Amino acid sequence: MSDDILLARAFLNRVAEPACVPLWKLVRDVGPVEAVRMIRAERVVDEVAQATAGRRLTADPEADLEAAARHGLRLVVPESDEWPHFAMSALEQAALERLHEWEHGQKTQSPSGEPIPPLALWVTGPADLASLGVRSVGIVGARSATRYGEQVAMDLAHGLTRRGFAVVSGGAYGIDAAAHRGALAAGGTTVLISAGGLDSPYPPSHAGLYERAAATGLVVSESPPGSTPQRRRFLTRNRLIATLATGTVVVEASLRSGASNTAGHCRRIQRPLMAVPGPVTSPVSAGCHALINADVQPARLITGVADVLALIGSSSDVPIGDPAHEVSADDLRARLDLLDDVSRSVFDGFRAGRAVSCDELAVSSGVSTLDVIRSLPALQLAGLVEGDDGRFRIARAVPRGSRRAGVGSK
Amino acid sequence: MSDDILLARAFLNRVAEPACVPLWKLVRDVGPVEAVRMIRAERVVDEVAQATAGRRLTADPEADLEAAARHGLRLVVPESDEWPHFAMSALEQAALERLHEWEHGQKTQSPSGEPIPPLALWVTGPADLASLGVRSVGIVGARSATRYGEQVAMDLAHGLTRRGFAVVSGGAYGIDAAAHRGALAAGGTTVLISAGGLDSPYPPSHAGLYERAAATGLVVSESPPGSTPQRRRFLTRNRLIATLATGTVVVEASLRSGASNTAGHCRRIQRPLMAVPGPVTSPVSAGCHALINADVQPARLITGVADVLALIGSSSDVPIGDPAHEVSADDLRARLDLLDDVSRSVFDGFRAGRAVSCDELAVSSGVSTLDVIRSLPALQLAGLVEGDDGRFRIARAVPRGSRRAGVGSK
Numbered sequence: 001m002s003d004d005i006l007l008a009r010a011f012l013n014r015v016a017e018p019a020c021v022p023l024w025k026l027v028r029d030v031g032p033v034e035a036v037r038m039i040r041a042e043r044v045v046d047e048v049a050q051a052t053a054g055r056r057l058t059a060d061p062e063a064d065l066e067a068a069a070r071h072g073l074r075l076v077v078p079e080s081d082e083w084p085h086f087a088m089s090a091l092e093q094a095a096l097e098r099l100h101e102w103e104h105g106q107k108t109q110s111p112s113g114e115p116i117p118p119l120a121l122w123v124t125g126p127a128d129l130a131s132l133g134v135r136s137v138g139i140v141g142a143r144s145a146t147r148y149g150e151q152v153a154m155d156l157a158h159g160l161t162r163r164g165f166a167v168v169s170g171g172a173y174g175i176d177a178a179a180h181r182g183a184l185a186a187g188g189t190t191v192l193i194s195a196g197g198l199d200s201p202y203p204p205s206h207a208g209l210y211e212r213a214a215a216t217g218l219v220v221s222e223s224p225p226g227s228t229p230q231r232r233r234f235l236t237r238n239r240l241i242a243t244l245a246t247g248t249v250v251v252e253a254s255l256r257s258g259a260s261n262t263a264g265h266c267r268r269i270q271r272p273l274m275a276v277p278g279p280v281t282s283p284v285s286a287g288c289h290a291l292i293n294a295d296v297q298p299a300r301l302i303t304g305v306a307d308v309l310a311l312i313g314s315s316s317d318v319p320i321g322d323p324a325h326e327v328s329a330d331d332l333r334a335r336l337d338l339l340d341d342v343s344r345s346v347f348d349g350f351r352a353g354r355a356v357s358c359d360e361l362a363v364s365s366g367v368s369t370l371d372v373i374r375s376l377p378a379l380q381l382a383g384l385v386e387g388d389d390g391r392f393r394i395a396r397a398v399p400r401g402s403r404r405a406g407v408g409s410k
Numbered sequence: 411m412s413d414d415i416l417l418a419r420a421f422l423n424r425v426a427e428p429a430c431v432p433l434w435k436l437v438r439d440v441g442p443v444e445a446v447r448m449i450r451a452e453r454v455v456d457e458v459a460q461a462t463a464g465r466r467l468t469a470d471p472e473a474d475l476e477a478a479a480r481h482g483l484r485l486v487v488p489e490s491d492e493w494p495h496f497a498m499s500a501l502e503q504a505a506l507e508r509l510h511e512w513e514h515g516q517k518t519q520s521p522s523g524e525p526i527p528p529l530a531l532w533v534t535g536p537a538d539l540a541s542l543g544v545r546s547v548g549i550v551g552a553r554s555a556t557r558y559g560e561q562v563a564m565d566l567a568h569g570l571t572r573r574g575f576a577v578v579s580g581g582a583y584g585i586d587a588a589a590h591r592g593a594l595a596a597g598g599t600t601v602l603i604s605a606g607g608l609d610s611p612y613p614p615s616h617a618g619l620y621e622r623a624a625a626t627g628l629v630v631s632e633s634p635p636g637s638t639p640q641r642r643r644f645l646t647r648n649r650l651i652a653t654l655a656t657g658t659v660v661v662e663a664s665l666r667s668g669a670s671n672t673a674g675h676c677r678r679i680q681r682p683l684m685a686v687p688g689p690v691t692s693p694v695s696a697g698c699h700a701l702i703n704a705d706v707q708p709a710r711l712i713t714g715v716a717d718v719l720a721l722i723g724s725s726s727d728v729p730i731g732d733p734a735h736e737v738s739a740d741d742l743r744a745r746l747d748l749l750d751d752v753s754r755s756v757f758d759g760f761r762a763g764r765a766v767s768c769d770e771l772a773v774s775s776g777v778s779t780l781d782v783i784r785s786l787p788a789l790q791l792a793g794l795v796e797g798d799d800g801r802f803r804i805a806r807a808v809p810r811g812s813r814r815a816g817v818g819s820k
């Protein structure tokens with residue numbers, strides 16, 4: 001990756017607020033380097049000109065990259081190997097689905113943050129950003145949490161970390177902090193996604209938490225160093241939690257809250273949404289109960305680690321042969337329906353009971369090896385395929401009889 | 411109703427344990443008086459002979475009726491006006507559905523109590539037994555309840571009683587007692603269904619509760635005076651709670667518990683089942699969470715009176731014109747599907763916006779007046795029809811456009 005691209009992305013990341021639809025469209029159309037040239041030359045459509053007017057002349061990507069380096073931060077961009085392509089694909093998909101809408105009239109930005117991928121991410125910490133979304137769980141909730149909620153968040157984070165999940169949260173008081181701490185206590189990976197620049201932790205009293213998360217996991221922000229946390233940045237940050245987690249658990253939330261906003265992002269990008277019940281007398285459980293009772297895309301009621309694993313774990317997390325966790329033929333069809341044609345063809349290429357390489361799959365499915373590699377994460381996330389060491393097989397939870405039936409009836 | 415029938419039912423009620431399938435079949439086939447004659451003459455099939463052998467010679471219906479009278483009890487039988495025909499019809503239906511199964515091999519009784527109607531009920535108290543099921547709510551749960559659970563049970567009972575619901579429960583420690591007390595505190599009707607004979611309240615320390623329930627509501631038992639509460643009687647009692655309530659709320663329950671048994675009865679007879687969430691750390695909320703999370707016939711999560719009203723209240727309990735509570739065309743079709751042909755014909759006989767008498771309905775629907783009267787409770791319970799003072803109309807929650815469409819597309 002060239003320095004040009006890194007500098008261009010640093011400029012773009014600074015010149016407008018996160019989740020700016022016109023800017024995202026411009027970069028999508030002409031690429032980051034040309035987008036920067038056009039903005040600097042004031043040869044852009046009105047919406048981009050408006051969004052970038054305030055910082056067009058002062059944005060200084062070299063200075064941002066230098067400041068970041070001083071704070072131990074790196075800029076991760078879509079062109080780099082570290083970019084979490086798999087996790088971001090859902091956001092990309094949601095953005096493409098809304099593109100038509102945005103191009104025809106809707107110029108104002110959504111108050112809850114648009115579902116578009118970030119242009120770049122500021123990151124610190126040794127954990128693997130690229131693989132996030134395959135086995136990670138968002139644990140979010142009220143800042144004004146109860147001791148009950150904090151205990152549940154910590155226990156969930158602890159148990160899921162011990163089973164190899166990364167715990168993703170927002171670093172805030174209450175549930176977020178309890179989730180990070182539970183993961184850290186288990187010696188696992190936690191991913192803290194901040195709403196402000198990573199030069200100054202927010203809240204300031206969580207500086208130690210930021211440090212500990214960065215020591216073994218990741219601390220991530222879409223905002224460049226020096227950015228203060230603002231309401232809008234919390235909302236756009238929430239979409240990154242939903243995106244970088246395989247599924248998200250809301251532990252406690254009042255009826256209108258940041259966690260409900262995160263839940264909305266989960267629904268928009270079709271990520272499993274879970275909620276922990278609590279006393280009906282507790283205002284910070286009311287949001288969870290409303291999510292569970294929702295008529296459309298209800299959250300799954302979660303009482304502990306096992307419930308989370310049953311929903312977003314892989315087949316090796318559940319007892320093999322447990323009929324309660326087997327994928328029914330209907331369920332298989334539903335999961336396949338959510339995939340694209342290429343992924344379905346790749347699934348078709350599997351033979352029952354045999355572990356195969358990507359090259360073998362390419363031959364049997366009639367799809368290029370590159371497409372096979374691109375499809376496998378989605379098939380794994382859907383619980384249809386499992387594998388390691390470069391060899392893959394149909395997941396053990398998919399019953400033998402229904403495997404081909406599900407495909408055949410498509 | 412003749413004394414013969416009352417004496418015969420008293421004998422049958424004494425001679426075998428509640429929910430005895432062979433005895434119920436015999437009475438169904440030959441009527442109560444002839445059934446008694448056959449049992450006394452030992453001219454019955456083996457199953458009935460076995461079930462009645464122990465008490466055939468000692469059963470003394472006159473003595474039971476005299477003892478009952480001394481305790482202020484009356485025997486209510488299906489042949490009397492006070493029998494809750496409407497509520498019992500669901501149990502009758504479930505029994506008929508299983509009849510074939512019973513007749514072909516299954517001789518042992520279910521450990522959870524068979525879904526058959528009682529042969530008679532011992533009752534005390536002034537409330538209207540016949541109308542139970544139209545606007546009543548079962549509130550049940552753990553004996554070892556928490557203060558949280560007791561508070562929720564009491565609040566629900568209090569609020570629902572004030573809205574004209576009768577609160578049905580089992581008189582036990584914990585949730586049951588809290589539900590009865592909440593109803594009594596609101597000056598409303600509570601129905602206490604006991605597992606033992608009504609001459610000796612169980613637990614004995616609840617004698618005052620029995621007295622207060624009987625003073626304004628009802629105390630009911632399927633077992634004759636002198637019967638001690640036994641495990642099997644608790645299970646068969648639970649089916650009466652499920653049956654006599656329009657819907658049942660489980661407030662707290664451990665994973666295997668009497669409340670789960672009551673929930674099973676609700677499902678078997680298709681009564682709305684609700685459950686209150688609580689802390690995931692509380693073992694007595696685990697049963698509620700399992701009911702809410704069930705794959706088949708899950709319980710609805712309930713946080714308060716409004717949630718219960720939305721599920722089992724009538725249209726006048728919800729804000730008129732609130733689109734969230736309107737009956738959709740699909741919903742209307744589904745509700746009509748659950749009714750029998752006669753009820754559907756009666757619904758067909760309504761004209762939008764007009765309140766009509768039973769006689770007018772008989773003319774417009776081509777159904778006898780008696781059948782109209784029999785169908786109206788089911789139509790009201792289904793939320794399709796509302797009315798009072800002998801005049802009925804299509805429920806306001808049924809949107810005008812969908813009313814005829816739902817019927818036409820049948």
